[in-house]
Amino acid sequence: MTPQAQEKMNDIEATVEEEKVELKKILKVLDSITGLIKPAVEDVKQKSEAKKEIxxxxxxxxxxxxxxxxxxxxxxxxxxxxxxxxxxxxxxxxxxxxxxxxxKEYRKFRFPLDKSTIPILADKDTTVQKDIVDPFYRGANSLDEFAQKIWDVRGAFTDRTRLSEWIAKECLDYKE
Known part of the structure; x- marks a missing residue:
């Protein structure tokens, strides 16, 4: 082999070695990125599967x-x-x-999930009726329990229109 050919061959081998070193660096970076991304991907996958299995x-x-x-x-x-x-x-x-x-079953399901506001069962201006409704509402564990207590004291309501509307909205079967 001529000295020029040998020199070119050495240059090519040096370039190949440099490229191998660069590729190893790139693969190392990719591995670290994959290591960072993999847990996030697994988390999204688990959440997606959990939603499917509701x-x-x-x-x-x-x-x-x-x-x-x-x-x-x-x-x-x-x-x-x-x-x-x-x-x-x-x-x-x-x-x-x-x-x-x-x-009807949805209303029962929903009842214990939100007790932030009491239902308006009485005239807006009648605080006595609200005072009656509030403790029954807050203390009831179920829609049926609350409805029965309100039904038992329905005579305290001067205008039972709101009570009737609420009973219909909650899909309850109370009738006078």
């Missing part, structure tokens, strides 16, 4: 697929606060096409 409340299971889908999407939305979820679900479950039995 155990639906019993009242939703007999509903049609659209209602189940809407309930699941709202209920598993991590960006919505509970009050927002309930507001959306209230709208969905108040639609007339939603079967009465499912609406």
């Amino acid at each position: 155990d639906l409340p019993e009242f939703v299971k007999p509903a049609d697929e659209h209602l189940r889908y809407l309930f699941t999407r709202v209920w598993t939305d991590d960006e919505l606060k509970m009050q927002q979820k309930l507001n959306v679900l209230d709208k969905i479950f108040s639609v007339d096409s939603t079967p009465h039995d499912i609406r």
Whole structure:
């Protein structure tokens, strides 16, 4: 081999070695990036699988697929606060096409989830009636328990229109 050819061969070998060193550096950086990304990817994957495996409340299971889908999407939305979820679900479950039995069970399901405001069952100006309703509402563990207590003292309401409207909204079966 001529000295010029040998020199070119040495240059090529040196370049190849430099490129190997650069490739090793790049692979090391890629490995560290992969190590950083992998836990995040696994976390997203686990959250996605958890959403798929949601155990639906019993009242939703007999509903049609659209209602189940809407309930699941709202209920598993991590960006919505509970009050927002309930507001959306209230709208969905108040639609007339939603079967009465499912609406009734939804109202029971919803009752313990938000007690931030007492239902307006009396005239807005009558504080005595609000004083009666508030302790029953805050102390009740279920919609049926609260409704029964209110029904038992219905005579305290001078105008029972709001009470009747509330009973209808909650899909309860009390009648005078």
